[in-house]
Amino acid sequence: xxxxxxxxxxxxxxxxxxxxxxxxxxxxxxxxxxxxxxxxxxxxxxxxxxxxxxxxxxxxxxxxxxxxxxxxxxxxxxxxxxxxxxxxxxxxxxxxxxxxxxxxxxxxxxxxxxxxxxxxxxxxxxxxxxxxxxxxxxxxxxxxxxxxxxxxxxxxxxxxxxxxxxxxxxxxxxxxxxxxxxxxxxxxxxxxxxxxxxxxxxxxxxxxxxxxxxxxxxxxxxxxxxxxxxxxxxxxxxxxxxxxxxxxxxxxxxxxxxxxxxxxxxxxxxxxxxxxxxxxxxxxxxxxxxxxxxxxxxxxxxxxxxxxxxxxxxxxxxxxxxxxxxxxxxxxxxxxxxxxxxxxxxxxxxxxxxxxxxxxxxxxxxxxxxxxxxxxxxxxxxxxxxxxxxxxxxxxxxxxxxxxxxxxxxxxxxxxxxxxxxxxxxxxxxxxxxxxxxxxxxxxxxxxxxxxxxxxxxxx
Ligand code: UD1
Numbered sequence: 342x343x344x345x346x347x348x349x350x351x352x353x354x355x356x357x358x359x360x361x362x363x364x365x366x367x368x369x370x371x372x373x374x375x376x377x378x379x380x381x382x383x384x385x386x387x388x389x390x391x392x393x394x395x396x397x398x399x400x401x402x403x404x405x406x407x408x409x410x411x412x413x414x415x416x417x418x419x420x421x422x423x424x425x426x427x428x429x430x431x432x433x434x435x436x437x438x439x440x441x442x443x444x445x446x447x448x449x450x451x452x453x454x455x456x457x458x459x460x461x462x463x464x465x466x467x468x469x470x471x472x473x474x475x476x477x478x479x480x481x482x483x484x485x486x487x488x489x490x491x492x493x494x495x496x497x498x499x500x501x502x503x504x505x506x507x508x509x510x511x512x513x514x515x516x517x518x519x520x521x522x523x524x525x526x527x528x529x530x531x532x533x534x535x536x537x538x539x540x541x542x543x544x545x546x547x548x549x550x551x552x553x554x555x556x557x558x559x560x561x562x563x564x565x566x567x568x569x570x571x572x573x574x575x576x577x578x579x580x581x582x583x584x585x586x587x588x589x590x591x592x593x594x595x596x597x598x599x600x601x602x603x604x605x606x607x608x609x610x611x612x613x614x615x616x617x618x619x620x621x622x623x624x625x626x627x628x629x630x631x632x633x634x635x636x637x638x639x640x641x642x643x644x645x646x647x648x649x650x651x652x653x654x655x656x657x658x659x660x661x662x663x664x665x666x667x668x669x670x671x672x673x674x675x676x677x678x679x680x681x682x683x684x685x686x687x688x689x690x691x692x693x694x695x696x697x698x699x700x701x702x703x704x705x706x707x708x709x710x711x712x713x714x715x716x717x718x719x720x721x722x723x724x725x726x727x728x729x730x731x732x733x734x735x736x737x738x739x740x741x742x743x744x745x746x747x748x749x750x751x752x753x754x755x756x757x758x759x760x761x762x763x764x765x766x767x768x769x770x771x772x773x774x775x776x777x778x779x780x781x782x783x784x785x786x787x788x789x790x791x792x793x794x795x796x797x798x799x800x801x
Contacts, residue, residue: 347375350383356539359547366544373545381549386531386539389705393683394537406642409625411610411656412598412722427597434596436487439576442591443561444476445554445709446505446583447498447527454736458501460583461508464733466746467771467799472583472733473508477515477522479590479774484517486778491591492575493522494566498551502526525564527556532688532702540690540702548688548702554582555679555707558664562673571666578669580662580709584732586745587752588661589779595722596663604720605668606713608632610656611726616644619740621658621710623721630719632658632710656721658710659730672715679712681705728752753800756780762792770794773801 351360363374415421434440450459460476463469470478480493497505506524509515514522529549531539540548552559557580561567570578577596581588589595592609599607610623621632622643635643645653672678684704692698713719724730731748734740753770759780764770777783777800 347378347383351539354383354387354537354539359539359541362541362544370545377546381529381531381547383531383539386533386705387537389681389683390533390537390703393703394535405627406654407625408654409623409630409656409721411623412720414723414725424594427601428594429597430600431593431595431597432487434577434600435483435491435591435593436489438489438491438574440579440591440596441492441494441570441575441577442476442480442579442581443494443496443557444581444583445496445527445557446473447496447501447551447554447556448583449498449500452735453733453742458497458505458508458583459733460495460505462733462742464586464742464745464749465771466750466769467797468773468801471508472586473505474512474515475586475774476583476588476590477509477517479778481516482774482778483591490521492570493517494561495522495524496527496554496557496560497524498527499529500551523566525560525566527554527560528552528563530705532686532704534700534702540688540700542690548690550686550704550706553682553706554660554709555711557709558669558679558712559673559677559707561669562677567666567669567673571670576666578664578666580664582660582732584734585659585661585730586733587729587731587748588659589729595661595724598722599663599665599720602718602720604663604718605665605716607663607720607722608710608713609659609661609722609724609729611659611724611730612655613652613657614726616652618657621660622654623656623658624654626714629714630716630721631714632708634708656723659724660710661729662709664712668712668716672712677707678715679707679709681707727755756783757787757792757794760784760787762787762794764794768794769797771799773799776800 348360363371366374415424446458446460448459455462460473461471464472465475480491484491495505509522530552532548532550533539542548579591595609608623613620619635621634623632647653686702686704687699688702689697690700731745732740733742733745750769753772754764756772757764757770760783772783777786
């Protein structure tokens with residue numbers, strides 16, 4: 342628990358408004374206040390505040406930018422042979438119990454307008470399975486297919502940690518062994534005003550924000566889970582966000598490409614659909630692979646076309662990665678090496694007259710993709726959007742539950758059509774990962790069966 346030396350730190354940074362408040366509290370509330378401040382890195386906030394005050398607007402160091410080298414979707418026989426080799430290697434990593442899965446699920450579904458952890462959102466077209474169920478079933482199917490073990494790590498935040506665990510508990514971990522599903526919480530960082538004042542949220546708390554998905558690799562280390570995994574012989578981590586129901590969990594081809602290139606951080610990208618799509622872009626910046634967020638790039642860059650009239654910087658970030666555990670250990674060695682970003686946010690606070698009022702604040706967070714330029718060896722692979730990427734972010738419009746349901750339905754229909762089954766255009770199809778993980782498995786499962794599909798159908 343934070344002790345009273347914490348008060349010295351507040352004094353050092355001239356946070357007299359917080360100290361003044363503290364001294365007005367009764368003893369038990371003072372203890373609660375100190376307890377709630379536990380694990381907050383106040384020195385870090387003030388050092389970030391100083392750094393960001395010294396620069397006017399971030400320059401993003403976008404000096405020497407080029408499209409990065411990216412493994413393309415295989416077309417030639419040579420490329421197909423490479424994929425085959427990658428798949429075999431990826432499968433052997435899975436079989437040899439080298440791969441763990443991390444899903445970052447700390448964010449709030451505020452853009453989606455959904456109360457509760459985003460992983461508990463009912464996503465699938467017919468069965469309305471939640472995102473967590475879908476991912477857990479994929480892992481169960483992989484474990485059965487390869488007769489292996491594959492830990493599932495879920496990063497939560499303070500707001501949704503308990504609800505997330507309760508959800509898995511109440512669904513019996515969707516058939517996974519309880520001790521192979523591990524939950525850990527990301528860190529929090531205090532927000533600060535542009536003038537450099539910490540903000541009181543209520544009697545016993547400062548205003549804080551989750552430290553970004555970049556905090557996942559730090560929390561994995563600090564929680565001791567990284568050490569446990571490495572001790573058990575795991576070497577690679579498959580990473581994805583909770584919002585993409587199309588993700589191919591622990592895709593063996595991807596893991597194989599990652600291993601063949603001895604990569605420390607690997608990434609899957611899709612072609613940007615248009616110049617306004619809100620995705621990060623995979624690039625080579627100053628000679629190193631990196632991802633820059635669309636909001637950090639100038640419009641002329643986002644709209645640049647190549648000589649054939651195609652989007653020049655086409656590689657959209659799916660936020661699907663593979664990390665070597667050694668690399669995660671390395672970036673945590675002697676402090677966490679990932680840089681912070683600043684976002685401006687208006688927050689509501691109760692002022693000293695007891696009235697609700699708006700206040701400008703800065704919040705700091707880290708992005709997991711900022712680990713890419715820290716790596717000596719990276720790998721980036723293009724994948725087919727329709728097969729792997731349809732995130733649920735907004736209540737409606739692009740990247741919404743509707744677009745994701747259509748994508749899942751279309752994908753499963755195409756698997757059936759690939760197996761020679763005809764499906765009426767208005768019919769909905771859903772295939773459980775426990776029935777088939779991919780189109781090849783589906784074809785095997787329904788071989789020799791006469792299927793006449795007229796109505797919505799679930800394969801489970
Ligand atoms: C993110 C990427 C973007 C990528 C897109 C793909 C960033 C800054 N941008 O955008 O490059 O093209 O996904 O879908 O990441 N999360 C936490 N803790 C946090 C913050 C986020 O666990 O503190 C999790 C959320 O639960 C969510 C995911 O990270 O699953 C994405 O976060 P979000 O801030 O929504 O990023 P996007 O704008 O979706």
